[in-house]
Amino acid sequence: MSKKSPWLVAYGPDPDAETRVVTFPHAGGSASYFRTWAEHLGPGFALQSVQYPGRENRLAEPLVPSMKQLAQGVAEALAGGPADGRDTVFFGHSMGAAVAYETLRLLESWGSSPVTRLCVSGRELRASPEPAAPVVRDDEQLMASMTALGGTRSAVLDDPDLRDMVLGIVRNDYLLIDTYRREPEAAPLRVEVIALTGDHDPQVDLARIDEWASVTTGAYARHVFPGGHFYLADHVPRLLPIVTGGRTEG
Template sequence: MGNISADSTALWFRTFRKVPAPRVRLVCFAHAGAAASVFRLWHNDLPEDVEVVGVQCPGRQDRLVEEPIEQMDVLLDAISTTIQPLLTVPVAFLGHSLGASVAHELAARLEERYDHRITRLFVSARPAPHRLPHDETYLLNDDDLVKELRRFGNAEADLADDPEMREMVLPAIRADHALVANYGPQSTIRTITAPIDALVGTEDQDVSAEDMGYWSEVTTSDFTCRAFPGDHFYLLHDQTEMLRHVAERLS
């Protein structure tokens, strides 16, 4: 593999607090339609030697003019290449909702193609790959799509009330749900060797602790499941308790 430019890595990853010699780098993957900025304050609730990095996909914020990606393999090709310079220290992944699927698939790809094993995978509010429901959300018209986002408690639903903002945020959300539809459910489980910690909100109406328990079949290592107060987006409303748990698991 050729050299990866710093510019290409910076395009895909946002580091919100540079750590000179991180003990671990926590790479975070957001929910459908969201940007890396949802993780911008997480370093405040994590040890100083943990560096938080958010994945910035095309079609949002400073990458708004780029076409969103609708195929998992295309997304993995890009991220698995540009992440290489970040793998010089131990790396853990944390993915929320759709981001959990991306984080798992990337961890599996790094093992299979690059012989690189992450230290731990945190999956939040997302059924295991072989238990995913069929998702046709991307086929909804704009008004119905916003209603579905609001049902989930998605913060982007409020932005979509403004006509100009709607044109900016809905394409990425729709593309992410198309990615979900094109991706799953998976007939073959791609297991990883990293331990998996499942996280879920106690009031989540779409994903239960039982659903999260099937992630135990995705790892050949240890598995835990922990519930936190809140709905599907519990970790965006009050992430302190959840990040305390993450810090303990990374210690």
Template sequence: MNPSRVSPWFRCYQPRPQAKRRLICLPHAGGSASFYRSWCHLLPTDVELIAVQYPGHEDRLAEPMMDEMGPLADKLAWQIRPLLDRPYLLFGHSMGAAVAHEICLRLREQGLRLPERLVVSAREAPCRHRGGGWHLADDEALLEELSRLDEAAAALRTSVEMRALFLPAIRNDYRLIETYRPRAGLPPLPLPISAFIGHADAELSQDEAAAWSGHGDGGFELRGFFGGHFYLRHNSAVVTALLQLMGEPEPA
């Protein structure tokens, strides 16, 4: 089965039908599936990488974007069902971490297979969610904020074409995550959670990341990496090696 053919929501850059496990990754606000493409070459052949492609992003530009967390998580929880035929890890970066958590909540409600581990990257726990108003800012202010978080975003300030292409999706996703209101009072998920942070991430404190410990009852760990909010750009080999170890079954 090629997951990319099962649903337009997923990209599988190197189909591995005999893989024993899957790593399903969700991108950040304004991000696309291709953010994870290079990870295929860093994972062993028994792990199949699946990257989520949000509507209105990259090769789904013609489709309407979704700017509310509830409908997005509902849709993904439905679309992900064919991928639950083998053990998997769920990894989300920044906005993607919140989306991944909401997917897990829905899978639990539906009695479906949960990931072996939820890995949340560069995101405060739902109980510490801050919201925000950057989606209401003018283009220049929003671009300045993006450039502060990610040096790769600087190109948007010098290219009118790139700005027109990418800024609508970025603003849409900022609206989604900034207006998101996590549900309070839910019991913790019956799975382990790992929180990854960049040591120099000015957007996230260690305490905010550590608060994820209250959202799962299968164990928790907090890991830090060199870099800021987009530490993944410079630590992909280390991160994928760690995810590979996390996905391996415990010795008998």
């Protein structure tokens, strides 16, 4: 039996399958965003979704204010337990793409890593070495951004209690990702990297998406889907064979 960790939520009938897909949610997102992916993965795949502190089953825990602390927590959870040696694929969307990348950097720096493919979705590399200042957004600006990207149901923002909780999480995550910058001298990864995006994503410049190829000595590919920032919600059956190398059912 796999070692349980608050950082990882398992979905699907076989949490100890020989290959695991680990998903990293977007800013303001939680593990359950990827719950339905388990319905499309075939036998032999385990779906684990990263649960950041301060949401769902970790609601009572303080939010994590820095990328370094967040990636460290996920990497430690993934490195421990008997499931450590399983073939593993990372998929991170938006902020989650950066968290997945930084988590994998840590795992590779610690030694042998089971991760063979890194899928980065809905995010440019943004490797500028210039220091980043936090962008302070008020509630109206946060709600306008969330509505424009389409990742939050309007019913959530209409409920005052839910809105306050969600805005606190989103404000934390936006500040975290606004101030994050990839180290320009970071050692290259050794895995296959796949960049994915929607063709009308306001946060991704298609002319820059291939900069992700520079982070690895392994193979690189990109895939562009119809849609905006949350294109993946409409393309799960087409997306998952790319993520898993073609070995899915459903």
